[in-house]
Amino acid sequence: MNGWEIATLALMVGGVAPALVLVARGGPVDRLIGLELGASVTTLTLLVAIQGDGQSSYLIVPLVLVLLSFAGTLVYTRLLGPKP
Template identity: 45%
Template sequence: MLAAAVLPALLVTLRGTPIDRLTGLIVAGPAATLVLVLLAAGYGRPAYLDAAFVVVLLSFAGSLVYARFLGRTL
């Protein structure tokens, strides 16, 4: 069910106004991270936790870069 929350966030990120895209990017990062953490707990694979950590860092940095770009263009 949590994985289904990532799909609308990605659709908003791909289509929409720049503010909506930023919102979709901010929502998709933690949702994808939670999916990876739950998969790591369910399958007992610690490598998924490493992937979740990378997704958290990249989504946070990506949203900051996009927000800075958005601030310059508006």
């Protein structure tokens, strides 16, 4: 195991696990925070894994994830808002 794999594992355990707990067990606002935390940590995890792998052509995946997570947050926030 090299340093990049250890950093990827640390991000997954230290960041994705708490985000999943927030999404699964929290209230609506906590779930939104868990969604944002999960998207951020997953993006960072992918970036670290790509850096360790040395394949810069895979960088499109985290970039698309950032855009999709932003759109998902907007939709989730819209659903949390007051009903007309």
